[in-house]
Amino acid sequence: xxxxxxxxxxxxxxxxxxxxxxxxxxxxxxxxxxxxxxxxxxxxxxxxxxxxxxxxxxxxxxxxxxxxxxxxxxxxxxxxxxxxxxxxxxxxxxxxxxxxxxxxxxxxxxxxxxxxxxxxxxxxxxxxxxxxxxxxxxxxxxxxxxxxxxxxxxxxxxxxxxxxxxxxxxxxxxxxxxxxxxxxxxxxxxxxxxxxxxxxxxxxxxxxxxxxxxxxxxxxxxxxxxxxxxxxxxxxxxxxxxxxxxxxxxxxxxxxxxxxxxxxxxxxxxxxxxxxxxxxxxxxxxxxxxxxxxxxxxxxxxxxxxxxxxxxxxxxxxxxxxxxxxxxxxxxxxxxxxxxxxxxxxxxxxxxxx
Amino acid sequence: xxxxxxxxxxxxxxxxxxxxxxxxxxxxxxxxxxxxxxxxxxxxxxxxxxxxxxxxxxxxxxxxxxxxxxxxxxxxxxxxxxxxxxxxxxxxxxxxxxxxxxxxxxxxxxxxxxxxxxxxxxxxxxxxxxxxxxxxxxxxxxxxxxxxxxxxxxxxxxxxxxxxxxxxxxxxxxxxxxxxxxxxxxxxxxxxxxxxxxx
Numbered sequence: 073x074x075x076x077x078x079x080x081x082x083x084x085x086x087x088x089x090x091x092x093x094x095x096x097x098x099x100x101x102x103x104x105x106x107x108x109x110x111x112x113x114x115x116x117x118x119x120x121x122x123x124x125x126x127x128x129x130x131x132x133x134x135x136x137x138x139x140x141x142x143x144x145x146x147x148x149x150x151x152x153x154x155x156x157x158x159x160x161x162x163x164x165x166x167x168x169x170x171x172x173x174x175x176x177x178x179x180x181x182x183x184x185x186x187x188x189x190x191x192x193x194x195x196x197x198x199x200x201x202x203x204x205x206x207x208x209x210x211x212x213x214x215x216x217x218x219x220x221x222x223x224x225x226x227x228x229x230x231x232x233x234x235x236x237x238x239x240x241x242x243x244x245x246x247x248x249x250x251x252x253x254x255x256x257x258x259x260x261x262x263x264x265x266x267x268x269x270x271x272x273x274x275x276x277x278x279x280x281x282x283x284x285x286x287x288x289x290x291x292x293x294x295x296x297x298x299x300x301x302x303x304x305x306x307x308x309x310x311x312x313x314x315x316x317x318x319x320x321x322x323x324x325x326x327x328x329x330x331x332x333x334x335x336x337x338x339x340x341x342x343x344x345x346x347x348x349x350x351x352x353x354x355x356x357x358x359x360x361x362x363x364x365x366x367x368x369x370x371x372x373x374x375x376x377x378x379x380x381x382x383x384x385x386x387x388x389x390x391x392x393x394x395x396x397x398x399x400x401x402x403x404x405x406x407x408x409x410x411x412x413x414x415x416x417x418x419x420x421x422x423x424x425x426x
Numbered sequence: 427x428x429x430x431x432x433x434x435x436x437x438x439x440x441x442x443x444x445x446x447x448x449x450x451x452x453x454x455x456x457x458x459x460x461x462x463x464x465x466x467x468x469x470x471x472x473x474x475x476x477x478x479x480x481x482x483x484x485x486x487x488x489x490x491x492x493x494x495x496x497x498x499x500x501x502x503x504x505x506x507x508x509x510x511x512x513x514x515x516x517x518x519x520x521x522x523x524x525x526x527x528x529x530x531x532x533x534x535x536x537x538x539x540x541x542x543x544x545x546x547x548x549x550x551x552x553x554x555x556x557x558x559x560x561x562x563x564x565x566x567x568x569x570x571x572x573x574x575x576x577x578x579x580x581x582x583x584x585x586x587x588x589x590x591x592x593x594x595x596x597x598x599x600x601x602x603x604x605x606x607x608x609x610x611x612x613x614x615x616x617x618x619x620x621x622x623x624x625x
Contacts, residue, residue: 213612224574231540242538242545245581249574 079137081107093412105398181366271353292322
């Protein structure tokens with residue numbers, strides 16, 4: 073993989089050629105470490121994790137930015153180019169302009185972990201549902217379709233509930249739509265969480281020295297219950313509250329660490345390690361689907377973990393994964409990052425091999 | 427705007443209210459109308475006003491027509507015991523082009539959508555119920571689109587019409603004829619596989 077960028081955030085015109093294995097970007101605060109990872113994330117997903125506005129990504133005083141990179145995917149080269157100029161966004165894949173930006177998704181896979189990802193564990197159920205929705209949509213197009221149909225039917229039913237008197241036949245009709253698509257959503261989520269659990273539990277116990285982790289899908293409409301019966305029984309309270317109270321939009325994923333709910337009882341370290349384990353499990357899910365590991369970007373992950381956990385994290389990482397990680401720690405740790413390791417240093421937006 | 431004139435701005439705005447016309451297209455159309463010979467503009471506005479004045483909804487099927495009842499409803503060679511329900515006149519036109527359908531139509535001019543304030547009353551469904559009750563309709567084919575609203579409307583019609591003794595059917599959705607499987611999107615293909623038939 074190699075990347076060049078121009079006019080992006082505080083980065084000087086940069087050429088970045090990471091080696092295989094672990095690449096360590098070292099630098100003080102506000103020198104451009106995260107921006108370098110953000111440039112890669114933007115190129116591959118057309119989105120930043122920090123902002124929804126491209127104007128924020130532009131260097132002060134510039135009119136645009138450009139990012140290019142070449143990736144080796146299953147022995148094929150994929151070149152992606154992102155151009156932001158005069159408020160217009162343009163992407164090219166292997167020199168072909170992409171008319172729909174969403175078409176670039178899935179050309180190159182990467183997994184990004186940043187310190188805010190602890191919210192996956194600590195935050196609300198809505199954040200865990202968003203994680204499920206994003207991940208499953210990438211694997212199963214039918215899931216995305218069912219989810220969109222479900223959401224639309226939900227908006228329609230809620231609108232109907234808000235305008236009494238409510239026609240019971242119309243409610244029946246929306247119930248049937250919610251059931252048809254909601255059951256697909258639940259089935260896919262169930263399968264995905266089970267699969268994720270297998271890998272996340274393994275990674276977690278390796279990093280946390282044998283401590284167990286367990287993910288459980290908790291559908292709001294439990295397995296075995298008939299979807300439309302549950303909606304029908306909730307109809308009275310739905311009408312009083314003017315909103316649909318039951319269904320996959322109220323689902324939860326429970327994350328247990330050492331047999332306790334990590335959200336409420338987990339320590340900072342347990343929550344961070346659990347979030348990291350989810351991301352590592354994602355690596356395996358993508359490999360199972362694409363026969364190839366995605367690129368792994370770890371932003372400031374070492375400040376989150378103690379020395380033992382850091383050591384075991386690198387031990388848990390498959391040697392075939394190409395990793396780019398940032399750290400403020402400038403000291404050389406003997407062997408921490410493994411043998412296959414390249415060092416870079418970034419200062420005031422300038423990247424150099426170290 | 428390219429021309430400093432409130433009248434041109436109003437014309438652009440008027441074009442933009444049409445479906446499928448964005449800002450650029452609206453500006454292009456407006457500039458074309460203004461730079462072409464004057465009889466283009468006169469002819470266009472006359473054609474629009476004339477068509478709007480002559481065309482109304484058929485009192486039987488709600489399709490657009492100059493004569494009431496419309497050509498299809500007035501044609502006694504057609505099968506008046508089979509009604510095909512469509513969302514819009516364009517749907518009836520598409521089925522007519524196919525030439526295989528010999529029944530009559532009912533045009534909803536929309537679908538059930540609480541978000542847009544559209545319910546059974548706005549779609550004239552009571553008139554359809556009345557026709558089924560009074561005219562001995564044998565089959566109602568629901569050809570609404572495969573959207574959440576289209577499916578809900580289909581199901582609503584089935585709930586209203588089946589108790590009256592009519593057979594209510596839904597058109598199939600799937601892979602286009604003559605189209606390679608590789609051109610069908612994943613969701614359509616999945617749907618077509620689910621609705622497969624035994625040979």
